[in-house]
Amino acid sequence: MTEPTPTRHPNPAGIQRVAVLTSGGDAPGMNAAIRAVVRTAAFEGLEVMGVRRGFSGLHRGELRLIGPRDMANTIQRGGTILLTARSATWRTPEGRASGAQHLRDNGVGGLIVIGGDGSFHGAKLLEQEHGIPVIGVPGTIDNDLYGTDHTIGYFTAVETALDAVDKLRDTGASHERIFVIEVMGRHAGHIALDVAVAGGAEEVFIPEDDKPIEDVIQIVKDSVKKGKMGSIVIVAEGVPGGAQGVGDAIQAGTGLETRVSILGHIQRGGTPVSSDRILASRLGEAAVYALMDGVSGVMVGRRGGDIIHTPLHETWEKRKDVNRDLYRCAMKLSV
């Protein structure tokens, strides 16, 4: 069998130049996505303008051309070389008008927004009000976006949290203590669930669920009776009371020494793992092709092995549930 020959993509939209920005919280793999946009564009003979500081920079006109060589040695870096920021101005029609003007002045035929549903909302308004084609790329560690199996940054966040759980287990087992560990996930338990299964946790609390604390106290008590040395309980940050609330309740209910650890922002940073770099590479490529195909107002995502398009508004209107089979699996394996 012979090597696949990458051929030029058709360009019915006649796009010559695209812009790309990162918005919202940073996520590992954003640089890999920017790189994929820049290099796919270069392969296809298009130019790319990088917008610094998200929509905040866009309405101030912080655009500049970036080429393939500018992306050397970035695929392995956390954060975003384009920077990111919140923008109150973008919520005003004037702010968006200013951004649209900058794009037009620079001959930009379409904007690629790497971020979460809040950022896609900002992109959608730009498209609606000014007719500028926009494409969303899911970049957020929480994995809480409808329209893609996984979001860029999610795999790395899980790995970082898991590494912390492995470390805490060493200490928990040595002291025969209970550790209640808070991972990210304001509205969704995806990270918590993965970390719980992979970390061999006794219990997991997620925002999607209303587990009675009494049951958990009983489980921890049973776990001690079974001779387990140290217990791990994972709590998503969006659970009411957070890890501190759960930890206090367990300590009060069991009388056992309980420690709380809130992993926090470390889950956002670091070298992206392979899965995030590969996902980012595929989606960055797909975003450029969507614009060339004349598509707008959608987020590119991956389902199974396929690239799919989802209307931007569905990303904030629809909800992606956690994996219920995995949830059940987690509970059995803590037996």
Add this chain to the structure above:
Amino acid sequence: MTEPTPTRHPNPAGIQRVAVLTSGGDAPGMNAAIRAVVRTAAFEGLEVMGVRRGFSGLHRGELRLIGPRDMANTIQRGGTILLTARSATWRTPEGRASGAQHLRDNGVGGLIVIGGDGSFHGAKLLEQEHGIPVIGVPGTIDNDLYGTDHTIGYFTAVETALDAVDKLRDTGASHERIFVIEVMGRHAGHIALDVAVAGGAEEVFIPEDDKPIEDVIQIVKDSVKKGKMGSIVIVAEGVPGGAQGVGDAIQAGTGLETRVSILGHIQRGGTPVSSDRILASRLGEAAVYALMDGVSGVMVGRRGGDIIHTPLHETWEKRKDVNRDLYRCAMKLSV
């Protein structure tokens, strides 16, 4: 919404005790799979016997009961606590008869084999000749098994290889050298392809492909002209000549300083990453349920988010192709 209640699985096969072994090359996540077998069984009220040293230990009768507590602090460990070995004796009818006798003597109602297609072949013979139900669980870093998107150990191997590529890139860029890096994959380019995309490689050679070395020499030359500092070329071990052959050809063809690095066995070991632990947890659970359901002679696998069964013989008769879209993507992004 409320928490899913894990309920007892029906047991039409009336199985009371299962055995589990690991066979072939070790892979990170095998312990997580053993743990999932043991704990799922415990949850369902079944007993588990661990067989040491694969089929070699089975025909010698190295079986012992293992319980949920024996699996404490194993989910994060590389290698296999049950050990693994090659067995010439198993290739004889007498060896398999002896193994079958040990299983019957211990009241084992089904055998779970964690390994690759060679190991599944040995399992299939046991089933055919002695009527013992067998289930395969795909545990091999190469990801070259038909019937599952991914095999246990694959994700960790990719991550280990990628970490090495990141390190070599530091040196390659500092010396403006070409690095030709050999990753595992005797018959398949899955690892090579993932590492190439995630590692930002200029080129990748896989066994599935017959890329002319002249083209690669040209690509490296072009890459230097474009001002790239240092180039990375990934070669799967199954490519004729291996990395050394490719490296020699590139050095001869370009006149540029070329270094060869063969990553070797480090790709087999280490703490499994979350994706391998989760996959192993799901498949270990599924293997127990398959036996309880009276199923035999299949490998459990995961496609998309679903657990699927594939007849064992298909795992060595059918071929899983590499991801062609990813391949094309790799070539564009090295522009």
Add this chain to the structure above:
Amino acid sequence: MTEPTPTRHPNPAGIQRVAVLTSGGDAPGMNAAIRAVVRTAAFEGLEVMGVRRGFSGLHRGELRLIGPRDMANTIQRGGTILLTARSATWRTPEGRASGAQHLRDNGVGGLIVIGGDGSFHGAKLLEQEHGIPVIGVPGTIDNDLYGTDHTIGYFTAVETALDAVDKLRDTGASHERIFVIEVMGRHAGHIALDVAVAGGAEEVFIPEDDKPIEDVIQIVKDSVKKGKMGSIVIVAEGVPGGAQGVGDAIQAGTGLETRVSILGHIQRGGTPVSSDRILASRLGEAAVYALMDGVSGVMVGRRGGDIIHTPLHETWEKRKDVNRDLYRCAMKLSV
């Protein structure tokens, strides 16, 4: 030159059996120290009893023989396989008498205590009241023990904290934010200082120092003026108000977005780095030899490349200052 031949150590004290325990907070490398005690003893023809759960287990008689094979595959593990616990009973003469009796009943000629100065205090009382030879081995992540350049666990804790700082810097730089990061060190700034220099921090707060917050606010303001993207401030936990206090003051004083991250217990766990394993190996060996030489009531430590002995009481009476040259260096390099 020929290989050094390890010869038998003289044993004027005529010791046949030693006991070893870990006490206080666990530290990475404790297992390597236990292993070194067990294997040095085996090399010299002595037996070793492991005491579980520190002094708490000692007064309850939780002793058992451990041999060289029991220590296989432990050198790389965090935590302590002998477990650790606090013991109120040990603070009573009765508790210690009970512990002494258990040691005598088991024919133990000397006790090796791996822990911090609190643990050494408990050991000293055992020696004074019951004449049992005791040797301390410095095992604590804080590095706050007089009589040794470094303590076992310190190097790993610094590495773990540094890895977190590297991750937070990705996010801090992407958002152009200030990150105030709290590292361990209740009474000492060793970890904070190393992390500050190695992490390229703008500022560092340690318990040994009374830096006015106004100066720091000015430094952060200057740093922003100089065009730095994101600032890192390191705070040792023993600083009044902790990272939260410092962070609030900086946010109030500069008006800049400031995030606080408290790294917490993750700094205790994890695979020990090479420096901790090597230090633990040397000190475990030295502890056995001290007992064989008839020495008691001292802590073994390393200064430069030499093994030294320090009377146990000096470990809590004398103070090890932080490295002032390094402190000055830190402040210059943040220019």
Add this chain to the structure above:
Amino acid sequence: MTEPTPTRHPNPAGIQRVAVLTSGGDAPGMNAAIRAVVRTAAFEGLEVMGVRRGFSGLHRGELRLIGPRDMANTIQRGGTILLTARSATWRTPEGRASGAQHLRDNGVGGLIVIGGDGSFHGAKLLEQEHGIPVIGVPGTIDNDLYGTDHTIGYFTAVETALDAVDKLRDTGASHERIFVIEVMGRHAGHIALDVAVAGGAEEVFIPEDDKPIEDVIQIVKDSVKKGKMGSIVIVAEGVPGGAQGVGDAIQAGTGLETRVSILGHIQRGGTPVSSDRILASRLGEAAVYALMDGVSGVMVGRRGGDIIHTPLHETWEKRKDVNRDLYRCAMKLSV
């Protein structure tokens, strides 16, 4: 106690501008050393010119000013941002004369060379022939330089090699195999010895030693008899025959399955560990101060906690022995 106030260093040499280059093999922490030179100089009001591609770039005049902001986000990066190269031209008087002229034309009052003894030789010739003050900074992973306890990059190389050994041990133990692992060290066994102790190896071969292979074969046989699952043997690359030779001999002599793994270039790269960043920070600072003090022709090093100066010629004339106590320790602990 109050914070130490960093005060300006006197500048009797009246130096206004220094140059810095990296030479020879790259080593993790070189960037931290460059950063320390640049920031110390900035703190003292001096300018710094960075020379690209070592002496090769110097004789071609590849110099440019670098300021403190250019060093942002470099302390954690492997490799060298100034690049490094071998230079045949520098071995000619004409090449050195050209380099000296470029330094004078740019008003450079002193040159800091980060590298090994070969690089220091090149620096010494520049000083002798052209009267330009030079200071050496020990940057090489091998740790084979007289005049400093450790060299920049050494700690990271040991950590990388140790991580590989931990991974191989997983596989070795699972298959009950012997692993012979080659680490870097062409003339010195420092890395090998540290890795052997920290990795719990059964045996270690270093260039400083002429251990008979028969003894090792006996040790491996004994080790198997004692019930050890898997053995690790560490070989420094400078040992005649290398790991392959040792592995072949062991396999032939014991009849046991033996695998050889040559770790190679991965030991050069990667994020530097804290010890390398701190050492680099101290030595970069010390190099600037040496030039300001009017010192030349020495290497700055660290012994114990002190900065020391060693005449450059001693770095290649004198030999640093490996730690013999550690060597003896290694052999006992493999009991």
